[in-house]
Amino acid sequence: MAQRRPGRGLSLSSRHGVPAALMAASLLLVSISTKSIIDLPGRIVSGAAGGVQRVFTGIGSFAKRTVFSVAELADLRNQYDALLERVKSYETIERSYADTMAENARLKEQLGFAQNITTIKASAQIIAKDPGNIYSGYVIDKGISAGVAKNLAVAAFQNGMEGLAGKILEVQQKSSIVLPLFDQRFFVSARLSRTRTEGLVNGQGNADEPLLMNYISKLNAAEIQVGDVVVTSGLDSIYPADLVVGRVKEIQLPEYSSSAVILIEPALNFAKLEYLFILQKDEKAPETAMDSTQAEAPASASASGARR
């Protein structure tokens, strides 16, 4: 049995001291990088209580899900057949929607709208992803040298549609890290394209999970239908208006709240993303916007274009 030398206690040279010091150093780094060092003691106490509650709730809902899932299986077959029929009708609607969007774009162009001109700052390739499975950042091959800056919006084209993919989280000289739409730390002001109802969309941390749209009153939620398109509202300083976020998948009306929760299926399939476009929201008139972009990023001028 190992004997502890007198007076050494929990010194840095002890068997447990170094690990404890390194864990404390890691916690300090996280505190600094998340800017939460000031309210850390309060968070520890409330976090511990909340954590225990989460565990209990998790265990309870797991047991409940397991029991109810058996009964649900019987209904699934009928629902599946009904859904197949609905998918067919949605496919038709989607085709007409794409036509309408294209027509809308042409009409807008003819009308000469000057608001919210968005410039593609750079096109970039995804070269790496986060090392683990907890975070889901994308590393792209463009950085400061290509005019990329922190908090610029990032979009992607898929199936002929432009959808919001995320925003720039960190930027280096030749590369940047993109925070994807489905990350828990991602928030964007959005609205229903048809009803113009506004809400706040945020991710749940997993590309397979739907996005959540909050702060929609139950009164307004009555007008919303499954399949409605959700677009960015353009009300924040980062994201240009009318970028497609996704489609309404489910409308939840919790009894405890006066607001509805809208579940949104992202417009982009993140498993298939390869290229991204970094967008800059610009409120200036088209001519001015074009001039300033060319002045800022002459190197990327060939890859730039104006988009409404």
Next chain:
Amino acid sequence: MIKTLLSSTLISSLFLLIQTTWLKNGLFWGVVPDFALVVILWIAYYNRDNQGVLTGFLSGIVGDAMSSSPFGYLSFIYTVPAYLASLLRRAMELDAFFMPVLLGFAGTIAKGLASVVLLVIFGSGKINAYALGDFHFWMEAALNGAAAPPLFWLLRKAKNFLVAKRVGD
């Protein structure tokens, strides 16, 4: 010790790079196995003087630089399993297959619990953590367990560079 510490950090960082690039789309169901963690566990098991813990910390710092996670996040969740693996040194003997599988699997659970600790401390607005009931987490644990025996075998070949010798060894 400095030399072996640098070698082990370099190797685990190399695996981190592989995870972020070649394996960026995951192996099964989009899940990326954590080879770097397996390396750290091996280093922690075979080395004395907290070298494994230091390797976990330094590799985590390298990983934080490649990740969208808050700085210090990966260093914490790699330091915890490394510390636990270093404690196992006296308690169990590593064989060629079963113990490595167990170590890889248990190390992932320790990593998951460490992430939950961070979530509890800092809140879900700032920190993401493993959902311990989620299928993806257990898939990663299984992949890490499966990767451990071949990786341990490879690491044993480079034992001279990765395990610090003491006077009298």
